[in-house]
Amino acid sequence: MRNRNNRLICTSEYVSINGIDQFLYHLGTSFDNPVMLFLHGGPGSAESLFTGLFQDRWEEIYTVVHWDQRGAGKTLTKNPDKLPTIDLMLQDLFEVIQYLKKKYNKKKVVIFGHSWGSVLGSIFIRKHPEEAEYYIGAGQVIGMVENEQVAYNKLKEVIEQAGDKKSLKKLESVGEYPGSKIVFDKEFLRKCNIVHKLLGKYKLGMEMGIDIWIAMFKSPIFKFSDIIAFMKIFKANSKVHSFLGDFNLRRESKEYKVPVYYILGERDWQAPRVVAEDYFKDIKAPSKDIFIIPNAGHFLMMDQPDLVFDALSKISKKEKSRQYSNN
Template sequence: MRNKFSRLIYFEEYVQINGINQYLFHAGTKYDNPVMLFLHGGPGFAESIFSYIFQEKWEEIFTVVHWDQRGAGKTLTKNPNECPTINLMLKDLFEIIQYLKKKYNKQKIIIFGHSWGTILGSMFIKKHPEEVAYYIGVGQVISMFENERVGYEKVKELSLRANDKKSLKELEILGDYPGNNHGIGFKKKSEKLRAVQGKYNLAANGNLSAIISLIKSPIFKLSDITALIKMDKVNKELIEFWSKFDIRSESIEYKVPIYYVLGKNDWQTPYVIAQEYFKKINAPYKKLYLIPDAGHMTMIDQPNLFFDVLIDINYKQKQNKSITIM
């Protein structure tokens, strides 16, 4: 693995976490920078492999650690028969944070959640607020069924406006969407919606350019493709949990600062739902950022604007730790 930018911190490792070897990828420029743990999407979609596209500037102000979760990426490759549950994932996350606190001599770690990672991250900060400096949610999931309903209505509206008969037919085939399915059935149906949403840049697109980006990654191995193919099979129980998730059934009280960074063109986890929920939560400090012309992969779609947000969050944490915004 070539350290293109000669980073002081730049390495991969497997660490014994909760009974199995789990993959971490570290990158940064100073040991005294705050440590940010990136919780990827999915379940099962490791984003460490795409980090080279968007996080070069981040490493100037954070030490960024990517964790390929149980059932994802290089951790799945190492442990092909380990099937995650939400309880296992929360315990894994707790142990990884203990490891990072000791390794970098930190009292607390920043949690950065993307998509599925916002479910895991939001649950963790409720359970262990004492471990977390603050939380950043990108593509924040509030309710999976509500996400699908609102995302479906949006792409249907655009298809009608464009008189796009092919897309309208594909939407009609989905029937009463999202329906009453859970688990894998729900996920397979949602993937058909993503294909239509992708035509209108409303959702993340697994197109040729995404495949090229994957292969160009400095940490890419052929086994990463195999892990992507296997992810649904090993994550069945977690996908069942994910499909039923609704954060609104939990308390709106948070004990750590909360930042939401939302793409104004994200209709995979529709920003309007997260925006509405955010107004209701109570936290020591909270702020929401809306990034124009950015979709579900917000940090890739608008990397410069996204970095500006991270600079602002970093500054606010240094200056406004005692401020409460209701």
């Protein structure tokens, strides 16, 4: 594997986790830095191929480890029949952290959750607060039904303001959306596809620009099997989608035992920034802070890499200071 930046730490490997070989990709500049475990989105959308777009400066302050989760990326390619449930993924996550703590001689790790990864991370830090130094949620998901309702309402407002009758007719053809509970069946997916295409048209949703695909092909760990894995993720993650459809952080206690930080894209309506901001106001944690990244959407790390790095630097400094004062 090519070590593009001549990093001290540059390793890709398969590790036996919870009975199957799972893929980890490590990048960093010092064994003394905190270890950050990056939980990717989806479910099933491994982001280990895109590190070149946003991560170079992160590696100066963290050893960043990408994990292709069960049902995603290289782990899915290696284990096409070992498919995820939420319970399996939480156990996988626990075992990955045990492996990283031993490998890097750390007592805890920093957990960074993006999109679906923010769901997995938020559940995990409630279940195992002793494993996390602190938690960072990016594109933080609060609840799927609320997220889709807020995104739909914003989209309708923008389309009406634009006087776009054709798009409004398309949107209204969806009918009630998303309903009181999300079930990932064919009918919901049909409606979801219409809504999210319109979100993309008005730059309110997820944008996969050409630069993202170029970065994927240039990645030192890219293989053509990664494309095949990406095409299989929806079917592979069907049981996790069932869980995700009913997910709602507001039903849980707002008290956290670990520091919590959110980094949100100002124009993110995929996981609406306004929903996460509203929820964040009421949480209680040993330390907390929120960073709104201007002119950034759901892929905020790729939209504004320098500003996201600035937020991470502030979080890192704040945590070092807090830990120093506690000792």
